[in-house]
Amino acid sequence: MSERTKEMHKDRSRKSFPFYRFCGTHRQIGQQFGEACSELIRKHRDYAVERLNGKFQVSSRRLQEAVLKYRPFVQKYAPGFDDEVQGIAEGAGITLEDAYLLQLRAEINHYCRSNTECTTFAILAEATSNGIPLIGQNCDLPAFYSDLGVVVEYVPDEGPACLMLTPAGQVSYIGINDLGMGTFANFLTCEGWKPGFPRYMLSRLALTKGTVEEGIDLVRHVERASSRNLIMLDKYGGAADLENTPTRDALIRPENGLLAHSNHYTADSLLEEERLHGVELENSRIRLKRMEELLRENHGRLNALAMQEILRDRGSYPHCLCQIHGDEKVQSPGDKGADIITFASVIAEPSEGSLWVAIGPPNQYEYKRYSFSGI
Structure with missing residues (x-):
């Protein structure tokens, strides 16, 4: 390792992302995720809604209807993932529609991001x-x-x-x-x-x-x-x-x-x-x-x-x-x-x-x- 690389290495932060382990049924995994990360999840939800509304105004009802159109496909191909999303909503104290919005940021924002x-x-x-x-x-x-x-x-x-x-x-x-x-x-x-x-x-x-x-x-x-x-x-x-x-x-x-x-x-x-x-x-x-x-x-x-x-x-x-x-x-x-x-x-x-x-x-x-x- 060169001296320059050593100096750069010394200046880097050792801060890291938090780590969690969730186990059990998919519903239980989602509930554990929601409870452990409730503050971050709500912050993520708020950012997603704010970013969406910053591009165009969407009523809460219209947004809820839009995200739930995707749920039947999750239930069809990966029902365990749907169970986890439900668990996240329960654990974090947010609506199911909000929990699904976090899975669909790209689709909902496709034309404005x-x-x-x-x-x-x-x-x-x-x-x-x-x-x-x-x-x-x-x-x-x-x-x-x-x-x-x-x-x-x-x-x-x-x-x-x-x-x-x-x-x-x-x-x-x-x-x-x-x-x-x-x-x-x-x-x-x-x-x-x-x-x-x-x-x-x-x-x-x-x-x-x-x-x-x-x-x-x-x-x-x-x-x-x-x-x-x-x-x-x-x-x-x-x-x-x-x-x-x-x-x-x-x-x-x-x-x-x-x-x-x-x-x-x-x-x-x-x-x-x-x-x-x-x-x-x-x-x-x-x-x-x-x-x-x-x-x-x-x-x-x-x-x-x-x-x-x-x-x-x-x-x-x-x-x-x-x-x-x-x-x-x-x-x-x-x-x-x-x-x-x-x-x-x-x-x-x-x-x-x-x-x-x-x-x-x-x-x-x-x-x-x-x-x-x-x-």
């Missing part, structure tokens, strides 16, 4: 220094999400346990399961959004399986509400990126043991679906190119520690992998107050049951290792 979200990667064992495959991402959202993030270990009575980073009150975001599989995700923009299975829940839905191919098959058979990019890795050497729209999808496989993605369609069959444009499309393309370059340059030397430095990279300023306060050029024209930053950074070793998480921006914070309680 900034889409510069997230750079993901997956690395097979052949490209690492220690034979341990890696997956993860920098998570780019409005800055207040740095205050809302939690690391949660879900241990349901039935099915695999999951270890996830998620905003308080969301039953799903990004993470790994105890079967050795990891699923991370990016925002994609296309037409045809409609009531259906919420995009944020797709990650944890895939994590009900133990292999990438099983996860892909499951996601493909869900009536999806919106577009989402899922990048997946399992302990058996499987890895894939699944770009999708509500009705179509395309698979991207690793090249030389490496995969990366940002926020635009890259599969030839889906290029016509792209609706990102202007500075946001430029930002996404530059971030993807930078990530691919850094992964290739470090092929064979990649591990959790090396990825920490890559995810702190700002070499492609102003369209950086690590986005900080003041990177105004990544905002949408007229989107005042969006304040998009890298609110969290996550590196996972699914085969080891390890999740390395830093509050964002990661160039200002140290990573902390989390693992399953039984490991």
Whole structure:
């Protein structure tokens, strides 16, 4: 470690996201989540409503009607998730509609929000220094999400346990399961959004399986509400990126043991679906190119520690992998107050049951290792 790196390391905060372990039935897990994080969940609810009303006025009744249109799809494909949302409402003392709003932020805000979200990667064992495959991402959202993030270990009575980073009150975001599989995700923009299975829940839905191919098959058979990019890795050497729209999808496989993605369609069959444009499309393309370059340059030397430095990279300023306060050029024209930053950074070793998480921006914070309680 160079002297300069040591000095930078010394200046970083060791503050970390709070960690919780919830177990039992899905209803009990939700109730525990709601009770333990009630203050953060209500704050998340208030932020979501304030952000929505800042773009256009929506009556409470209309908002309630809108969010509940998605519930039948959750009940159909993942009834346990619906049980958890009900439990969160009970535990946090909020309405069921408010609890569902937290699962549907992207769908409800689709036409009024900034889409510069997230750079993901997956690395097979052949490209690492220690034979341990890696997956993860920098998570780019409005800055207040740095205050809302939690690391949660879900241990349901039935099915695999999951270890996830998620905003308080969301039953799903990004993470790994105890079967050795990891699923991370990016925002994609296309037409045809409609009531259906919420995009944020797709990650944890895939994590009900133990292999990438099983996860892909499951996601493909869900009536999806919106577009989402899922990048997946399992302990058996499987890895894939699944770009999708509500009705179509395309698979991207690793090249030389490496995969990366940002926020635009890259599969030839889906290029016509792209609706990102202007500075946001430029930002996404530059971030993807930078990530691919850094992964290739470090092929064979990649591990959790090396990825920490890559995810702190700002070499492609102003369209950086690590986005900080003041990177105004990544905002949408007229989107005042969006304040998009890298609110969290996550590196996972699914085969080891390890999740390395830093509050964002990661160039200002140290990573902390989390693992399953039984490991």
